[in-house]
Amino acid sequence: MMNTPNSDRNNGPDCNGAMLQLFELLDGELTPEVERRVRSHITSCPDCFTHADFEKRFLAALHAARGDGVAPKQCREKVMSALRTAGFTG
Numbered sequence: 001m002m003n004t005p006n007s008d009r010n011n012g013p014d015c016n017g018a019m020l021q022l023f024e025l026l027d028g029e030l031t032p033e034v035e036r037r038v039r040s041h042i043t044s045c046p047d048c049f050t051h052a053d054f055e056k057r058f059l060a061a062l063h064a065a066r067g068d069g070v071a072p073k074q075c076r077e078k079v080m081s082a083l084r085t086a087g088f089t090g
């Protein structure tokens with residue numbers, strides 16, 4: 001499988017890149033152009049789509065649970081890290 005950084009950059013993110021930017025996308029922190037590339041990868045990649053759907057639900061649950069508006073990124077990262085430790089890998 002040809003997978004050079006340059007071709008990935010030209011064609012949009014690969015799976016790793018898309019997943020790295022997924023949280024930023026869900027937080028609305030990406031520029032419109034980067035967001036479009038990440039979304040286009042996710043919608044055309046079943047693996048990433050499943051992962052993105054999971055993280056969307058995860059963030060929604062987190063937002064629903066935070067109550068007072070306190071949802072520090074460390075908390076989110078702690079939960080994600082626990083999920084990864086438990087065998088969930090992106």
Ligand SMILES: [Zn+2]
Pocket residue numbers: 014015016018041042045047048
């Ligand atoms: Zn992918």
